[in-house]
Amino acid sequence: MTHETLRISRQGHLGRITLDRPRALNALDIGMIEGISACLERWRGDRDVRTIILDSTTPRAFCAGGDLRALHALLPTDGVAAVRAVFRASYRLVSVLAGYPKPIVSFMDGIAMGGGIGLGGHVRHRIVTERSVLAMPEVAIALTPDAGGSYLLSRAPGLSGLRLAVTGGRMDGAQAIACGFADRMVPSGDLEQVAADLARHPAGRVLDLAPRVPVADGGWGDMAGVDAVYDAPDMRVVTERLHACDAPWARDDLAALAQADPFAVEVAWRAFFRARALPDLDMVLEQEFRLVCALVARPDFAEGVRARLIDRDNAPCWSCGADDVVPVPQVEACFAPAAVSLDLPVLPESRG
Numbered sequence: 001m002t003h004e005t006l007r008i009s010r011q012g013h014l015g016r017i018t019l020d021r022p023r024a025l026n027a028l029d030i031g032m033i034e035g036i037s038a039c040l041e042r043w044r045g046d047r048d049v050r051t052i053i054l055d056s057t058t059p060r061a062f063c064a065g066g067d068l069r070a071l072h073a074l075l076p077t078d079g080v081a082a083v084r085a086v087f088r089a090s091y092r093l094v095s096v097l098a099g100y101p102k103p104i105v106s107f108m109d110g111i112a113m114g115g116g117i118g119l120g121g122h123v124r125h126r127i128v129t130e131r132s133v134l135a136m137p138e139v140a141i142a143l144t145p146d147a148g149g150s151y152l153l154s155r156a157p158g159l160s161g162l163r164l165a166v167t168g169g170r171m172d173g174a175q176a177i178a179c180g181f182a183d184r185m186v187p188s189g190d191l192e193q194v195a196a197d198l199a200r201h202p203a204g205r206v207l208d209l210a211p212r213v214p215v216a217d218g219g220w221g222d223m224a225g226v227d228a229v230y231d232a233p234d235m236r237v238v239t240e241r242l243h244a245c246d247a248p249w250a251r252d253d254l255a256a257l258a259q260a261d262p263f264a265v266e267v268a269w270r271a272f273f274r275a276r277a278l279p280d281l282d283m284v285l286e287q288e289f290r291l292v293c294a295l296v297a298r299p300d301f302a303e304g305v306r307a308r309l310i311d312r313d314n315a316p317c318w319s320c321g322a323d324d325v326v327p328v329p330q331v332e333a334c335f336a337p338a339a340v341s342l343d344l345p346v347l348p349e350s351r352g
Helices: 030-044 068-078 080-098 115-120 149-154 160-167 173-178 188-198 203-209 223-230 235-244 248-259 262-277 281-295 299-310 328-333
Strands: 006-011 014-019 051-056 061-063 104-108 111-113 125-128 133-135
Touching: 006 030, 014 030, 014 188, 030 051, 030 080, 051 061, 051 188, 061 104, 061 115, 068 080, 068 299, 080 115, 080 281, 104 115, 104 188, 111 115, 115 149, 125 173, 125 203, 133 173, 149 160, 149 262, 149 281, 160 223, 160 248, 160 262, 188 203, 223 235, 223 248, 235 248, 235 262, 262 281, 262 328
Parallel strands: 014 051, 051 104, 061 111, 104 125, 111 133
Antiparallel strands: 006 014
């Protein structure tokens, strides 16, 4: 079966959902989200489908995130409610993927960012390659890590997840494994053989025997230095410490923060610590939905998408300037219950 942007196929006991929107780096639109959701529902009760793969037709990207251009176009025509509805459908899909009763294997080969992490980062078996680039870069468009990204970031070692949340920093495959975003690194050239084996044998057996790229320490380097900088009461102190630090990574972080929306950075900071205190992914998704509902209503979201993806001038004009004090009451208001509930599906047989 072929959708416009999805290739859905069966091979033996394997069901395969392949993203096929290469020119957009497989950015997820509502049609793709609904197509994947419908396919998973259909295969849930199909005894002949024992394992499912999520992958891509292009080596450049697994999925670069949500289709932000489409959301930007929705705002002036259909309003904020329509944008929120797309996020709602996306987050419900994340919950289904994470709780699915059959093994799902994601091949996060190439770029996997934002909504791409939501699609591939919560399934039972998460594969990266030497070409993988993972990130939650939402603060650059005035959002906060979402699609379950803040759940993964809040569980990463030390304060590495906090750093990635507020800077939108990128991870290679080894770093993604070290941070809990992936499970195994396989050479990209072996993915098709892994898929062929999954059509004949149980997922656990195949992946135990699959060739792997050796992963050492994750390549994080000065973890103690990172924790010393980010173990702070607020972002103001973090920024002061970064300016006082002469490490190259500190300069990189300052450059990333200079490009991010200051208001979104403050939201991401608080969301990280609150996600740490929440017991499961679904509760974090509920929090993320509240935050996104608030943030897409601010003018900064449309401005961030314009600057990064539409005009590509990379010169957004944020509501809060770099030297302004971010209004804390407005930040805290983002965490208030949303007018529309996420109302996640309850799948008790798959929760473990």
